[in-house]
Amino acid sequence: MQMLKALWAYRGFISGSVRREFQAKYSNSLLGAAWTVINPLAMIVVYTVVFSQIMRAKLPGADSQFAYSIYLCAGVLTWTFFAETVSRTQNVFLEHANLLKKISFPRLCLPVIVVANASLNFAIIFGLFTIFLIASGSFPGVVYLALIPLLVIQVLFSVGLGITLGVLNVFFRDVGQLFGVVLQFWFWLTPVVYPINILPAFAREALYYNPMTSLIVSYQNILVSGLWPDWRSLWPVTLLAVLLCSWGLMLFRKHAGEMVDEL
Amino acid sequence: MGSITVTQLGKAYKNYPSRWSRLAEWLIPFGRVRHKMKWVLEDLNFTVSPGEAVGIVGINGAGKSTLLKMITGTTRPTTGSVTVTGRIAALLELGMGFHPDFTGRQNAIMAGQLLGYSVAELEQLMPEIERFAEIGEYIDQPVRVYSSGMQMRLAFSVATARRPDILIVDEALSVGDTYFQHKSFDRIREFNKLGTTLLIVSHDKGAVQGVCDRAILLNAGRLAMQGEPEAVMDYYNAMLADRVNQVVRQELTQDGKVQTTSGTGEAVILGAGLLNEQGDPIEVLDIGQSVKLRVRVRVNQALPELVLGYMIKDRLGQAVFGTNSFHLQKPLEQLVPGERLEFEFSFAANLGEGSYSIALALHTADTHITNNYEWRDRAIVFNVMNINKDKFVGVVWLPTALEIKR
Numbered sequence: 001m002q003m004l005k006a007l008w009a010y011r012g013f014i015s016g017s018v019r020r021e022f023q024a025k026y027s028n029s030l031l032g033a034a035w036t037v038i039n040p041l042a043m044i045v046v047y048t049v050v051f052s053q054i055m056r057a058k059l060p061g062a063d064s065q066f067a068y069s070i071y072l073c074a075g076v077l078t079w080t081f082f083a084e085t086v087s088r089t090q091n092v093f094l095e096h097a098n099l100l101k102k103i104s105f106p107r108l109c110l111p112v113i114v115v116a117n118a119s120l121n122f123a124i125i126f127g128l129f130t131i132f133l134i135a136s137g138s139f140p141g142v143v144y145l146a147l148i149p150l151l152v153i154q155v156l157f158s159v160g161l162g163i164t165l166g167v168l169n170v171f172f173r174d175v176g177q178l179f180g181v182v183l184q185f186w187f188w189l190t191p192v193v194y195p196i197n198i199l200p201a202f203a204r205e206a207l208y209y210n211p212m213t214s215l216i217v218s219y220q221n222i223l224v225s226g227l228w229p230d231w232r233s234l235w236p237v238t239l240l241a242v243l244l245c246s247w248g249l250m251l252f253r254k255h256a257g258e259m260v261d262e263l
Numbered sequence: 264m265g266s267i268t269v270t271q272l273g274k275a276y277k278n279y280p281s282r283w284s285r286l287a288e289w290l291i292p293f294g295r296v297r298h299k300m301k302w303v304l305e306d307l308n309f310t311v312s313p314g315e316a317v318g319i320v321g322i323n324g325a326g327k328s329t330l331l332k333m334i335t336g337t338t339r340p341t342t343g344s345v346t347v348t349g350r351i352a353a354l355l356e357l358g359m360g361f362h363p364d365f366t367g368r369q370n371a372i373m374a375g376q377l378l379g380y381s382v383a384e385l386e387q388l389m390p391e392i393e394r395f396a397e398i399g400e401y402i403d404q405p406v407r408v409y410s411s412g413m414q415m416r417l418a419f420s421v422a423t424a425r426r427p428d429i430l431i432v433d434e435a436l437s438v439g440d441t442y443f444q445h446k447s448f449d450r451i452r453e454f455n456k457l458g459t460t461l462l463i464v465s466h467d468k469g470a471v472q473g474v475c476d477r478a479i480l481l482n483a484g485r486l487a488m489q490g491e492p493e494a495v496m497d498y499y500n501a502m503l504a505d506r507v508n509q510v511v512r513q514e515l516t517q518d519g520k521v522q523t524t525s526g527t528g529e530a531v532i533l534g535a536g537l538l539n540e541q542g543d544p545i546e547v548l549d550i551g552q553s554v555k556l557r558v559r560v561r562v563n564q565a566l567p568e569l570v571l572g573y574m575i576k577d578r579l580g581q582a583v584f585g586t587n588s589f590h591l592q593k594p595l596e597q598l599v600p601g602e603r604l605e606f607e608f609s610f611a612a613n614l615g616e617g618s619y620s621i622a623l624a625l626h627t628a629d630t631h632i633t634n635n636y637e638w639r640d641r642a643i644v645f646n647v648m649n650i651n652k653d654k655f656v657g658v659v660w661l662p663t664a665l666e667i668k669r
Contacts, residue, residue: 012380103335103377104351104353257339
C-alpha cells in the first residue's frame with residue numbers, strides 16, 4: 001500500500017520520464033518515431049517473405065492471402081512486447097545504479113517507467129497493425145476486445161518475472177546473461193513463427209507447459225480466425241503471473257536495502 | 264522540523280569469501296551464515312537540532328559518505344536508526360540524472376520531479392531557478408553544450424529552489440567558479456539563518472569554521488570527537504599526521520580555549536615568544552608593528568631534515584597567514600641528537616584589530632602531513648590594537664592611500 005502511495009506521489013516523475021525516454025530515443029534522428037515502426041515491420045516482412053513465399057508455408061485452414069502475415073504479427077508483436085518488458089525490467093536496477101545510490105526516491109518508479117515505455121511502443125505498433133487489419137478487411141470484430149484481458153495477464157507475467165530477475169541480477173550478474181540465452185530458446189519453443197498444429201502430438205502437449213504458449217495461441221486465434229480464447233487454458237499463466245508478481249515484490253522488499261550496497 | 268537524531272547507528276557490508284557462497288546462503292534453507300560483516304560505521308550517536316549547522320569531518324574512508332547516504336535514505340542502516348523530521352535536500356551529486364540531449368529547462372524539471380516536486384510547483388519555481396543559475400539563453404539549449412560549471416549552477420539552483428528543512432552539502436560546492444561559489448554559499452547561509460538545519464561535509468577548514476556551530480569528527484567509522492568547530496578541526500589536523508607513537512593532547516588554556524599538541528617527538532618545541540624590536544616579550548601589538556617570533560627547539564633524535572612553520576589564526580581559528588622555513592628557503596639538514604636551535608621569524612604585524620593565536624609545527628618537507636614531530640596549536644596568543652591608524656575592518660591591514668578627483 002505504502003509503495004503504491006509513494007508511486008502515486010511520484011506520478012509526475014514517472015510520466016515525465018516516459019515521455020522523455022521516448023523523445024530521447026528519437027530526438028537526434030531524422031525519421032524520429034518512424035523507427036519504432038520500421039524495426040518490427042522489417043522483421044515481419046522478412047518472416048512473411050521467407051516462410052510464406054520462399055518456403056511456401058501455408059497456414060492450415062486459412063486461405064486469405066494475408067493470413068500468414070497476420071498470424072506472424074499476432075505472435076511477433078506480442079512476443080516482442082513481452083521480451084522487451086522482461087529484459088529491460090531485469091536490467092533496470094543495474095542501469096540506474098548511480099541514481100539509486102545517490103538519490104532517495106521510490107525505487108519501484110524505475111520498473112514502472114520501463115513497463116509504461118514498452119506499453120507505449122507496443123500501443124503504437126499494434127495500433128498500426130489494427131489499422132492494417134481494418135484496411136485489409138480482416139478485422140475480427142468484437143472478439144478483438146478479448147485481447148485486453150490477455151494483455152493484462154501478459155503484462156503481469158512479464159513484470160513479475162522482470163522484477164524477480166531484476167533483483168536477482170543485482171546480486172548474481174549471471175542472471176542477466178543467462179536470461180538472454182533462455183529468451184532465444186523460449187522464442188523458438190513458443191509457436192510464434194510456426195503454427196502449433198504442425199507439431200507432433202507429444203511436442204504440442206509439451207509446449208503447453210510453456211506459459212507463453214497459451215497466450216500467443218490465443219492472440220493468434222483471435223486475430224487470424226476470430227475465435228474467442230479458451231479461457232481455461234489461461235489459468236496456469238494467470239496464476240503464475242500473480243505468483244511471480246508477489247514473489248518479485250517480496251524479494252524486492254527484502255533486498256532493496258542490500259541492493260544499493262551491491263551496486 | 265529539521266532535526267536529525269542518530270541512535271546506535273551502524274553500517275556493515277556483507278563480505279562473501281567467494282561468488283558462490285552468496286548463492287549457497289540464498290538457496291540452502293537454515294544453512295550457516297557464509298559472509299563476514301565489514302563494518303564501516305559503528306555505534307554512532309548524535310543529534311542535530313533544528314536550525315543548527317554541523318560540519319562532518321574525517322579523512323577519506325572514515326564513513327562520511329555512508330553516514331550521509333543513510334541520513335538521506337538511499338542506504339539502510341544495518342543497526343540503529345536515523346530519524347529525520349522535515350524535507351531534506353542533498354547537494355551530494357549535483358547534476359545527477361541530467362540527460363545531455365534535453366534542454367536545461369527540461370532537465371531542471373526532470374531533476375525537480377526526482378526531488379519530489381510536482382510540475383505545477385516547478386513551473387512556479389522556474390523563473391527563480393533561471394534567475395539564480397544565471398545561465399541566460401543557455402537554459403533552452405541542450406545540456407550537452409553546457410560547461411561543467413553551468414551544469415553545476417543549474418543543478419544547484421534546482422536543488423535549492425525551495426528552502427528545505429535540512430540541507431546536506433557535500434564537497435560538491437568546490438566545483439564552479441568563485442563567483443558562483445560565493446553566491447551559493449551565501450544562499451546556504453541565508454537558509455541557515457531562516458532556520459534550515461545544515462549538515463556540511465568538507466575538508467575545508469574555512470568552510471567548517473566559518474559556517475558551523477559544531478563539528479563532528481569521524482575516524483575509522485566511529486565518532487572520534489564532537490564539539491566546537493575550532494577544537495575539532497585542530498584535533499583533526501593533528502590526527503592527519505597520525506603515526507605510530509603519536510600523542511595527541513588537548514589541554515584547556517587559561518582563556519578557556521583548547522590547546523592541541525601532537526607529534527612523534529623526534530624534535531620538540533621548548534618555548535616560543537613574540538618579541539618587539541628591542542627584544543622584550545609582548546602580548547599587545549600595534550597595527551603594523553615589527554615583531555619577532557622566537558622559537559627554541561631541541562632535537563631528540565638524528566634527523567635528516569627539519570622544518571619549522573608558524574600559522575597566525577584569527578579569533579575564529581581561520582588561517583590568516585602561515586609559512587615555514589622550507590618555504591623561506593632555510594632548510595636544515597643532518598641534525599644530531601641533543602642539538603638546540605633557535606628560530607627567529609621577523610615580520611610586520613599588518614593585522615586588523617582583534618585577538619590572534621600562533622600555531623607552530625615541526626615537520627619535514629612543506630607540510631606536517633608526512634612527518635609531524637610536534638604540532639602545537641595556540642602556542643602564542645596575542646592581541647592587536649589600533650593605536651594610531653584610521654579606522655578599518657577586517658583581519659589584515661592594507662595601507663591605503665586615497666585620491667578623489669572631482
